[in-house]
Amino acid sequence: MRLDRLTRELKVVWAIAVKDMKIYYLRTPSLMFGILFPFSMFLSFVIGRSMIISRAIPVLVAQTVFFASSTIGPVSIPLERRMQTFDRFLSAPVSLLTVLVGKTIAGFLYGIGISLIPVAIGIVFFSSQVTHLVALAIGIALSAFGFAAMGIMFASLPGQGPGEVMMPLNFVRIPLLFVSGVYVPVKDLPSWGQIASAASPLTHTIELIRLGMGGENFFEPALNVIILTFYAMAFLLAGMRFHIMNKKRE
């Protein structure tokens, strides 16, 4: 009985994810914040600097998975609230967790797909190597899920109207780039910076991806996985909590 119910819910998770993929992947905000943003930031970081590009590829991969995964939720949920299509989920016999996981999966797959592009570019054009496939795969997958859940959490904040989600999200995303070992390696940060870096999920994304592509780490891979898993669960639960608060207000 429980297995039947779980199977039914998983099928709905997939149905929601597929629906979101069809509708939101090619929308302008998804392309702008999910693809153009990370690539532009990367180019502004490397152009005019004497830097070995293959060493910077893990940064591009990490930025891409960070921005791409966390963009789909903030595009889909406010729009669905405005068009009242989100009510369809709330009046259907599916749990809120199912709905949010379905939407997270859409962001997750987007993040994975887009982040494989710089991996391929690095391998084909800049002699990057994948030295630890498992670390790279776990780093991208766990990060894609966690950041997709982060996007869902921001999109679920009570009282958020359409167009108001990206601002607070970017207010968090952009500063994280500076404390996560993206522009300055963690080992070169002051002690307070290293503490902040340890708390940032993006740090652990870059660490695993660097490990996967032949770079150095500051933190242990096990810690990277634990922190990313913790954040993924925390973001998902916070998103659920915000939706419940919204329902009480409505």
Add this chain to the structure above:
Amino acid sequence: MKDAIVLDGLTKDYGSLTAVDHVSLNIEEGEVFGFLGPNGAGKTTTIRMLVGLTTPSEGSATVAGYDIGDDIVEVKRRVGVVPEASNLYDELSVWDNLLFSSRLYHVPKDERAARIGDLLEIFKLEDRRNTKFGRLSKGLKRRVVIAAALVHQPRIIFMDEPTSGLDVLSALSLRRLIRELRLEDTTVFLTTHYIEEADQLSDRVAIIVEGRIVIVDTPENIKLSIRGAPILEARLSQAPDQLMIRELELGGRVEFNENRIRIEIENLTGTLESLIMLASQRGIQVTDLHTLQPSLEDAFVELTGVSTEVMRVEKENRGR
């Protein structure tokens, strides 16, 4: 007959505003129940509580035998919802929207295509199956939304202003459908601001004003409860003068609109004699004459103090 929906003191507060105020109702299986009220009376809020879109502040309700507080998933499994907004996905085709709805409601995979095909046939949408929802007319969109609410074959369906904003033919077609649902013993909980629609379709009607139920009864009984006296309606060859109106008012309340006159009858013979005598004194001919019972609209206006024309205009302005 078993009750399909039972509301017991259902209440919704938004801060100091009580949108739904201790509403108690019993709706039988297979009944078409009309929920009438002015704009902002609490009709939509009531539906939203019953289908789990919002949480009641007080009170309880059961739908299909399941409590909306403890067993809301079981409730949702058994009801269809037609909201006021045509809230399907513009980017998906008619077929894809219905397919998505069937997945949300756990319709078995091997039954989906057949059910969707049947619904497309019933709603005359076969040639629109691949059209994007956003490209459909308002009337066609409503048909698809109703089809989506029926894909899982619910025994209870909630319809919030189903014909609002539709052209005459589309509205007639939807009303025909509601009658067909009734014939299949589907319970329909219907909110509408079209009094005529509630009168024609509903087995019983509840009128809600400022969150409170004012009356619950059959349309016929509601009409009779307002004014026992029938009305005499006459069409004259020209508009009556003020003196004639004052003379007629001695026999009962008079309303007039150019050359049409309505008199509340206390004494039919006396009123007829007065009318004909006063008209002939002025060289006015009576070109049409008949008696009327009070309409549901008359009852609604008397109970709520809101004219249906005002309600219609407010609704249209809200939709802009």
